[in-house]
Amino acid sequence: MASPAEKPNIRQVAQLAGVSHMTVSRVLNDHPNIREATRRRVEEAIDQLGYRPNMTARALATQRSRRIGVLVESAATFGPTSTLYAVESAARASGYVVSSVLLRAGEEITPQEAVDHLIAQGVDALCVVAPRSSSIAALRRIAVGVPVLVVKPDKDPTFLTVTVDQQAGTTLAVDHLVSLGHRDILHLAGPLDWLDARTRERSFHARAKSWGLRERPIVVGDWTADFAYDFARGIRELPEYTAIFAANDDMAVGLVHGLHDRGFSVPDDVSVVGFDDIPLARHVIPPLTTVRQNFHALGVSVVDVLRSAIEEQEIPTVTKIPPELVARASSAAPRKAAR
Known part of the structure; x- marks a missing residue:
């Protein structure tokens, strides 16, 4: 056993586990041909001794x-x-x-x-x-x-x-709104050069079409709450669409804020759904419906x-x-x- 001043080494692990030092090395490197009982004994010995592999030596040995x-x-x-x-x-x-x-x-x-x-x-x-x-x-x-x-x-x-399955997440958001009775939904997309934003936008159109929802142009945002807030503040009268699916929660939070300041109620006038489930999502007023990744x-x-x-x-x-x-x-x- 190693004294408190010494760092335990691989041979001490092998001795405590009753195996060769090569077997300990194979366990450390996740070699597939190690019996489960042997692996367990080695791992228990490692824990008992507090052994930490020398990463530099391992790198030299394994390239x-x-x-x-x-x-x-x-x-x-x-x-x-x-x-x-x-x-x-x-x-x-x-x-x-x-x-x-x-x-x-x-x-x-x-x-x-x-x-x-x-x-x-x-x-x-x-x-x-x-x-x-x-x-x-x-x-x-x-x-x-x-x-x-x-x-x-x-x-x-x-x-x-x-x-994370972006198409499935978008489908969940659209289906949720449709199940509530919405038939006119606006999509506030992220920048379409971003692959996740593009997939969410395409998936939204595909799912909306499959439900026979009203087709309307998307709004392309920049992922930020400020953009969505300014967009919502710019709405002059109660819109024909009854729900907005935002491509991320930051924009969804900005929408809720902007709609409130414009005099509209969420969700009484417009429902809002986001994407990500950021920690803040459950604390905004009203708490945000979203897709959790x-x-x-x-x-x-x-x-x-x-x-x-x-x-x-x-x-x-x-x-x-x-x-x-x-x-x-x-x-x-x-x-x-x-x-």
């Missing part, structure tokens, strides 16, 4: 850094930030670390420079969060040299993909897929995470005059 690079666009918004946190948490639980680069509006770092920065840190794989179509086009021109996963709604011939499951799936690619194992087939509708007080039956 892997156990580091995942994450490139995040629009990091100021809830969805991309939550995805980054979820990937970091899942990576840490799997013995990996994350290096990230955030592309912010107004900064002059290019996708090429961001990728170069991450590759220079010796990452084993690259994950791209909240991509725009322009950044995907740029990424296709870059010889990355490691597995690349893009968090995007559709499968891709070049990259691995994982996503399971970012924890998304992060776990991202890391599972990348680990499989890095370690040359079979890639998991479940790469779309189901969303959930959270019905609150911002949505109700349409006003009687509009039925």
Whole structure:
């Protein structure tokens, strides 16, 4: 047993577990051909001794850094930030670390420079969060040299993909409003260069058409509450549409505020539904009906897929995470005059 001043080593773990040090190494590296009882004994010995693997030595032995690079666009918004946190948490639980680069509006770092920065840190794989179509086009021109996963709604011939099912989430929102009796719904979209915003917009039109709802032009926003607030404040009289589906919760919150200041009631005059389920959504007045994205499951799936690619194992087939509708007080039956 190691004294308090000593760090326990792999041979002490092996001795306590009654196995060879090579078996301990295989357990640490998630080797598939280890009996479950043996794995359990090794893990219990690791916990009892407080053993922590030497990551530098492991990297030299395996030719892997156990580091995942994450490139995040629009990091100021809830969805991309939550995805980054979820990937970091899942990576840490799997013995990996994350290096990230955030592309912010107004900064002059290019996708090429961001990728170069991450590759220079010796990452084993690259994950791209909240991509725009322009950044995907740029990424296709870059010889990355490691597995690349893009968090995007559709499968891709070049990259691995994982996503929360954006089409299913949009369908949940539209079906919820239709079930309440709405037949005229406005969509406040996000910037259509963003792949998630484009998928939500297309899915909205497809679902609205399948229900035979009134067709009307969408409003394209910029993800911010300020844009939605200004839009709502600009409505001169009670609109013909009875509900608004906003592409994210920030814009939905701005709508509720702007409609209130304009003298309209939510949901009595206009129902509002958002997307994401930000922590604030349940505290606004009225509490916001929204589509919840399971970012924890998304992060776990991202890391599972990348680990499989890095370690040359079979890639998991479940790469779309189901969303959930959270019905609150911002949505109700349409006003009687509009039925």
